[in-house]
Amino acid sequence: MADAAAPNSSTLYHPVRIDQPVKVAAAGVEVFYADKQALHGINLNIHDRSVTAFIGPSGCGKSTFLRCINRMNDTIDTARVFGSIRIDDEEINDRGVDPVLLRARVGMVFQKPNPFPKSIYDNVAYGPRIHGLASGKDELDAVVETSLKKAGLWDEVADRLDQPGNSLSGGQQQRLVIARAIAVNPEVILMDEPCSALDPIATARIEELIDELRENYCLIIVTHSMAQAARVSQMTAFFHLGHLVEYGPTEEIFTNPRDRRTQDYITGRFG
Amino acid sequence: MTDTARPAIADAVRQRLARRHRAEGRFQAFGIGAIVLAITFLVVLLGTILIQASGAFTHYTLTLPVTLEREIADPRGDMSEASLRRGSYNQLIQTSLQTEFPAASSRAELRELFGLYSGLNAASIMRRVVADPSLVGTDIAVTMPVNHEIDLYLKGVTVEESFRAGSGMLTPDGTAGDVMLSGATAVFASAIERIRQQAIEGRDASLARAARLEADAGAAENRDAREAALAAARRARDEAARFDPVIDPETPVTLGPRTASLLVRINGGVVAVSSLDPDGRSAQGRVLLPLQSAAGSREWTEWVIETPSAGRRVTDQQAVYARALEERGMVDRRFNTNLFFNADSREPELAGVLGAFIGSVLTMLVTMLLAVPVGVGTAIYLEEFAPKNRLTGFIEVNINNLAAVPSIVFGLLGLAVFINTFGLPRSAPLVGGMVLALMTLPTVIISSRAALRAVPPSIREAALGVGASRTQAVFQHVLPLAMPGILTGSIIGLAQALGETAPLLMIGMVAFVADAPSLGISGLTQPSTVMPVQVFLWAGASERAFEMRTAAAILVLLTLMILFNAVAIVLRRRFERRW
Numbered sequence: 001m002a003d004a005a006a007p008n009s010s011t012l013y014h015p016v017r018i019d020q021p022v023k024v025a026a027a028g029v030e031v032f033y034a035d036k037q038a039l040h041g042i043n044l045n046i047h048d049r050s051v052t053a054f055i056g057p058s059g060c061g062k063s064t065f066l067r068c069i070n071r072m073n074d075t076i077d078t079a080r081v082f083g084s085i086r087i088d089d090e091e092i093n094d095r096g097v098d099p100v101l102l103r104a105r106v107g108m109v110f111q112k113p114n115p116f117p118k119s120i121y122d123n124v125a126y127g128p129r130i131h132g133l134a135s136g137k138d139e140l141d142a143v144v145e146t147s148l149k150k151a152g153l154w155d156e157v158a159d160r161l162d163q164p165g166n167s168l169s170g171g172q173q174q175r176l177v178i179a180r181a182i183a184v185n186p187e188v189i190l191m192d193e194p195c196s197a198l199d200p201i202a203t204a205r206i207e208e209l210i211d212e213l214r215e216n217y218c219l220i221i222v223t224h225s226m227a228q229a230a231r232v233s234q235m236t237a238f239f240h241l242g243h244l245v246e247y248g249p250t251e252e253i254f255t256n257p258r259d260r261r262t263q264d265y266i267t268g269r270f271g
Numbered sequence: 272m273t274d275t276a277r278p279a280i281a282d283a284v285r286q287r288l289a290r291r292h293r294a295e296g297r298f299q300a301f302g303i304g305a306i307v308l309a310i311t312f313l314v315v316l317l318g319t320i321l322i323q324a325s326g327a328f329t330h331y332t333l334t335l336p337v338t339l340e341r342e343i344a345d346p347r348g349d350m351s352e353a354s355l356r357r358g359s360y361n362q363l364i365q366t367s368l369q370t371e372f373p374a375a376s377s378r379a380e381l382r383e384l385f386g387l388y389s390g391l392n393a394a395s396i397m398r399r400v401v402a403d404p405s406l407v408g409t410d411i412a413v414t415m416p417v418n419h420e421i422d423l424y425l426k427g428v429t430v431e432e433s434f435r436a437g438s439g440m441l442t443p444d445g446t447a448g449d450v451m452l453s454g455a456t457a458v459f460a461s462a463i464e465r466i467r468q469q470a471i472e473g474r475d476a477s478l479a480r481a482a483r484l485e486a487d488a489g490a491a492e493n494r495d496a497r498e499a500a501l502a503a504a505r506r507a508r509d510e511a512a513r514f515d516p517v518i519d520p521e522t523p524v525t526l527g528p529r530t531a532s533l534l535v536r537i538n539g540g541v542v543a544v545s546s547l548d549p550d551g552r553s554a555q556g557r558v559l560l561p562l563q564s565a566a567g568s569r570e571w572t573e574w575v576i577e578t579p580s581a582g583r584r585v586t587d588q589q590a591v592y593a594r595a596l597e598e599r600g601m602v603d604r605r606f607n608t609n610l611f612f613n614a615d616s617r618e619p620e621l622a623g624v625l626g627a628f629i630g631s632v633l634t635m636l637v638t639m640l641l642a643v644p645v646g647v648g649t650a651i652y653l654e655e656f657a658p659k660n661r662l663t664g665f666i667e668v669n670i671n672n673l674a675a676v677p678s679i680v681f682g683l684l685g686l687a688v689f690i691n692t693f694g695l696p697r698s699a700p701l702v703g704g705m706v707l708a709l710m711t712l713p714t715v716i717i718s719s720r721a722a723l724r725a726v727p728p729s730i731r732e733a734a735l736g737v738g739a740s741r742t743q744a745v746f747q748h749v750l751p752l753a754m755p756g757i758l759t760g761s762i763i764g765l766a767q768a769l770g771e772t773a774p775l776l777m778i779g780m781v782a783f784v785a786d787a788p789s790l791g792i793s794g795l796t797q798p799s800t801v802m803p804v805q806v807f808l809w810a811g812a813s814e815r816a817f818e819m820r821t822a823a824a825i826l827v828l829l830t831l832m833i834l835f836n837a838v839a840i841v842l843r844r845r846f847e848r849r850w
Contacts, residue, residue, distance in 0.1 A: 075735060077659050104738035114729035116748060126747075127737040177733070184737055 023048035023188060023218040024069060029083035031064050031073060038064045040242045042083070046235070048187075051210060051219045053233035053250065055226060057265065060239040062222045066190050069220065070106035071099045087188065104131055107181030111193040113173035115165030115180070120157050123165045123176055124148060127184035143183055151179035152209050171202025175209065182213075189213065191221040195228065207232050226266055230254050238262045320829075323822035330607040330620060331425045333388055333596065334414045335367045337396065344400055344407045355401050360393035364413065371601070372592060374447065374561045383588045387596075388415055389618040416609060416620035417602060419816035420584040421593050425602070429815060430585060431577040435461075441537060442567035447558045450542055452535060457551035459533075462573055463524055466531050466547075467517060469577065473529070474514040481507035523548055528581035534591065537571040538562040541591045559591040610823055614787040615805065619816035622809070624824050626787035630700055630780070630799030631769060631831070633788065637704020637795065638711055638768050643761050645708075646715025650757075653716075654723040655745045674713035681710045682777030690778060697779035698798035700788065706778060707768040714767065718760020722753040755843040762839035766832055772803045780804055802828040 024046040031039040039061045046052045054062035064073070071092060073079040085092050092102055104127070115123050124144045127133070134140040144161070148154040153175040157168070165176055174194055181189055191210070195203040210232045213219060223229050229236050230250060237247040238259075246253060246262045257263045343362055347354035368384055369375065375384050392415040400406050416422065423429040439458045444451045484504035491497035517524055524547040526533060533544040535554070540562030544554045580587060596602040613623030649670075657663045685706035689695045695702050726749045734744035750757075775781070780800050788794035800808070806828060809821040 070736070072732065072735065075731070100738050100740045102738075103736060108732075108736035110729060110732055110736070112729055114727075114733040116730065116733060117752065126734075126739075130737075130739055130743055180733075180737060 020047040020049050022046065023087065024220075025084075025086045025089075026065075026068070027084045027086075029065065029068055029081070029085060031061070031068065031082075032080045033076070034078040038242055039068075042244045044237060044244060044247060046218065046220060048218045049214060049216070050234040051214050051221060051232050052235040052237065053229035054220065054222045054237050054239060055224075055229050055265070056239035056245075058224075061242040062237075062239040063192055065239070066192055066220060066222050069188065069190055070103045070108055072103075072108065074099055104184050105186055106188040106190060107184065107186035109174070109177050109181055109189065109191040109194050112197050113170055113177055115168070115173050115176050117164060117166055119162045120148075120165050120168070120176060121161040124179050124183045127180060131184055133184060147179040147183040148176075150182050150213070151175045152205070152212075153179055169202070171198050171205055174198060174202070174206055178206075178209065178213075186217070188218045188220065191219065193222050193224060196224060203228070226254070238265065240265070320822050320825055323819055324826050325819075326426055326428060327610055327819040327823035328607055329604050330609070331417045331422045331602055332414050332605050333417050333602050334412055335364060335371075335601065336410055337363050337367045337413045338410050339363065339396075339400065339407050341408050350404055350407070352401055355404060355407070356397060358397060358400065360396040360400075361390045363396070364388070364393065364415075367413075371596070371599075372560075380588065383586055384592055386589060387417055387421055387592060389418060389621060391616065391618055391621055392416075416607075417593070419619040419814060421589060422620060423816055424583070424585040424590060425593060425597070425604075429578070430583050430590075432590075433575050433577065435573045435575070437535070437537075437569075437571040437573050440567050440569050441535070441571050443537060443542065443562055443565050445558070446538075446540065446562040446565050449555070449557050450562075451553060451555055452537075452542060452544070453553040454551075459547050459554055459573075460551035462533055462575065463547055463549070463551050465575065466524060466526070466533065467520075469531055470514040470517040474511045474518065477507045477511035477514075481505075481511065520549060529579050531578075532576040532580055532587050534559070534574040534576065534587060535571060536574055537568055538564050538566065541574070541595075543587050543591075559588050560595055610820065611827075614785055615783060615800070615808070616785060617783075619812075619814045619820060622817070622820060624802065624805055624827050626784055627800050627802045627805035627824070628827070628831075629787050629790050629794065630703075630784075631801040632790070633700035633794050633799070634703040634707060634801055635765060635769055637701055638707040639761075639765055641705060641708035642711040642715050642764065642768075646712050646761070646764075647719050647757055649712075650716045650719030650723060651745060651750065654720045655749065656741065670713050670716050674717060677773075678710050678771055679773040679777065681706050682774030684709065685774065686777045696796050696798075698782045698784070698800070699796045700799055700801075701795040702778050703775050703780050703801065704795075706774045707771060710771065710774060711764040711768045714764035715761050718763070719753070719757045722756025722760065723749060725756060726752045751846075755846045758842050758846065759839055762835060762842075766835050769801075769832060769835065770803050770828070772807055775801060775804055781808065783808070802831065 022045045024044075026042055026044045026046075029039055029042040029044075030037065042061075042065055044065075054066060056062050067073045068081055068085060069087075069092075071081075073081055081093065083093075087102075087105070091097070116126060118126075121144055124147050125134075125140050128140060128143050134143050145154060148157065153172060156172060157163075157176075165173065168176060174197075178189075178194075194210075195206050198206065207228065210219060210221065214234075221229075221233065233250045235248065236250045236253040238245045238253065238257075238261075240261050246257060246259045248258075253262065254266060257266060340363065342348070344358040344360065345354050346357050346359070365381075365385055368387070369381075372384060375381055392413075395415065396411075396413055399411070417425070420429070437458060440455045441458055442453050444453070481504045484500045484507060488497045488500035488504065491500055513529060516522055517526075517530055526545055526547070533547070533554075535542045535544060535556065539560075540558060541560040542554075542556040542562070543559050544556040547554045576583075576587065576590060585593075593602060609621055610623045612625055613621055614626030616622040653663060653667065685702055689702045689705055690697055730748050730752060731744050734748045735741070739747065779798075781804055782798055782800065784798050784800050786797075788797040788799040802824065806821055806824045809817045809824060
């Protein structure tokens with residue numbers, strides 16, 4: 001296993017500044033795609049009930065790291081993951097951990113809205129159904145309703161739950177996907193550039209939603225928009241060329257970055 | 272961006288643009304040309320098949336009153352099924368026909384009379400009697416197809432003939448046997464003219480052939496070829512000389528197997544003329560259908576069968592019987608149900624596609640049940656679950672190679688493995704279906720894999736992201752989305768199998784099978800054939816009547832294919848609409 005302090009790693013670790021306990025703790029995470037190393041010794045603590053943003057130029061490894069947290073990299077044949085990631089002090093890379101169960105605890109929202117080509121109701125009910133989280137129709141109806149309400153979509157779709165999920169607008173689809181993730185009652189929600197395919201109004205709506213969800217969930221969001229990171233997140237991590245360059249409270253990263261590369265990036269000099 | 276540079280670039284661009292537009296126009300013209308050509312070929316192809324097949328959908332049937340005499344239908348006299356099965360029903364049909372034509376007494380006449388139908392028809396009476404023994408002793412009406420040559424004659428396919436009202440008084444000197452027909456004037460003049468004209472044409476054709484052969488002989492490179500050509504030319508000249516007596520205006524016109532036949536219908540009977548006086552006043556002939564009286568009559572018909580009797584399979588006597596039965600309303604043209612509800616037969620008029628149709632249905636059922644689940648399962652495993660390593664790569668290459676293996680090789684494999692090693696029956700739909708399933712598998716696998724690959728990965732990620740297992744993601748999300756593509760590929764593979772002949776030849780499905788296999792589990796091991804093989808068998812048959820039946824069988828096969836594809840389209844639409 002790669003050592004946490006790899007020689008070429010320039011990770012700067014900020015002490016915890018917010019008052020929430022650590023939810024996800026990564027230590028020495030390295031990822032290889034075939035022979036190419038995509039991540040170099042990532043050490044990172046992510047706090048519960050807060051929003052953590054991953055920023056960095058394309059190909060810097062932020063999405064790769066995000067996918068390590070619910071072991072989505074397992075689905076890529078050539079990907080190999082080393083290091084330790086603990087959620088609530090439980091090692092998720094252990095052989096004994098079932099990725100299916102893990103993904104029920106760690107929900108994910110993708111860059112492009114990807115509702116199932118089924119009805120709105122079935123989209124939200126799918127997770128609870130396969131995990132057996134609701135017994136009986138009434139309970140399932142309740143889960144669907146609360147999930148859609150939490151995702152702020154209920155008022156718009158309450159009267160057409162039987163229509164296909166794809167018939168919604170892009171922003172609505174993304175909220176539907178968030179409702180789908182919430183429905184299995186996860187502890188952590190991963191969002192991979194959730195607003196990059198949306199217009200500014202839909203983006204604002206999602207950002208509001210993210211802020212609301214912070215009350216109950218640990219959210220991790222990958223974004224290309226520094227403005228978005230500044231708006232929604234409490235903590236920000238800057239990745240560059242597979243290294244975690246800087247990690248700290250958002251306002252500190254944006255107002256007083258310690259690393260030159262961070263500064264260059266947030267001032268738009270490269271990226 | 273100087274002012275001098277700009278016009279030059281614009282000119283160059285404009286010149287190139289004109290060339291590019293021309294190239295585009297050319298390409299479009301080629302495309303349209305190709306489409307027009309393809310459609311023309313299709314129309315010509317379908318048109319020929321339709322025209323060829325049209326004759327097969329109707330046929331002439333003979334309806335006879337048959338008395339089921341006890342001692343003949345029930346030879347043992349105990350009314351048991353075994354006894355009824357041994358009845359000489361053909362004899363009963365013959366008796367009925369003889370009652371129709373009491374004058375037919377000589378062996379030759381009876382042979383021609385009984386040649387109007389096939390003796391195989393007796394079996395259908397037997398089946399009727401066995402099903403209902405109370406018919407024995409009663410009169411029943413029996414409808415059966417006429418012999419295929421008679422059928423073709425009545426349809427006007429093989430024989431040219433014409434009827435013309437005679438002019439002037441004509442008097443026969445008897446009602447049966449050899450008679451002389453005398454006219455008050457030259458009543459046969461026009462007939463003589465036509466027969467002479469035909470003879471002259473025949474002679475000229477033979478002479479022309481002789482001249483051509485002689486020219487060939489002159490140009491021949493070796494002696495053998497020259498002598499063969501000269502011999503053929505001599506034969507052609509001899510043939511031409513045979514027409515001379517007919518052409519010579521001084522001698523009586525003798526009608527024979529190489530000339531047209533002249534029949535005279537008079538007083539309810541028919542006389543076949545054998546020689547005509549050159550002056551056209553009288554004719555010698557033989558009665559083929561007895562005359563009712565020997566009185567002179569102005570009401571007579573000149574019936575000329577232009578096709579020489581040597582060139583046709585229907586004799587004058589048979590033509591007379593057939594037309595007489597038609598006049599009496601006993602022979603009429605009907606829809607050919609035999610073609611659809613009978614199995615194959617040696618007699619074209621009794622042959623049908625039912626056996627091959629059932630064989631095809633059973634074979635396709637086996638093929639579908641084997642190839643589709645196995646093929647789709649393989650595709651799912653290889654595409655969604657199998658690790659991408661050398662072994663799976665090797666398997667993939669081999670599956671692709673299998674798709675290119677000539678189908679007859681699968682037939683050889685079926686013969687060696689299924690029949691010789693496993694001892695499964697020959698000619699059976701079970702084995703045919705297994706062989707075709709092997710042939711179809713690569714197509715199903717390849718198209719299913721393509722369909723699975725076309726499902727966007729975001730759907731898999733979405734399912735895995737909410738905690739679905741891999742199997743759940745595949746079966747609940749990916750597979751339903753890939754279903755239209757999988758169905759299309761599978762049905763294309765099955766349609767290809769439906770039209771396949773070569774591998775089935777190897778496992779004995781080319782056999783002549785006179786009984787349709789039963790449409791059930793037991794039919795799977797009964798000998799049978801399939802539609803394309805039936806087409807192949809009929810196309811090779813020597814009887815002319817099979818020609819149109821071949822075209823009709825092709826149409827049935829095409830209809831089946833179109834139905835298949837229609838089902839594919841409907842299924843695809845339904846699956847697509849659900850998502």
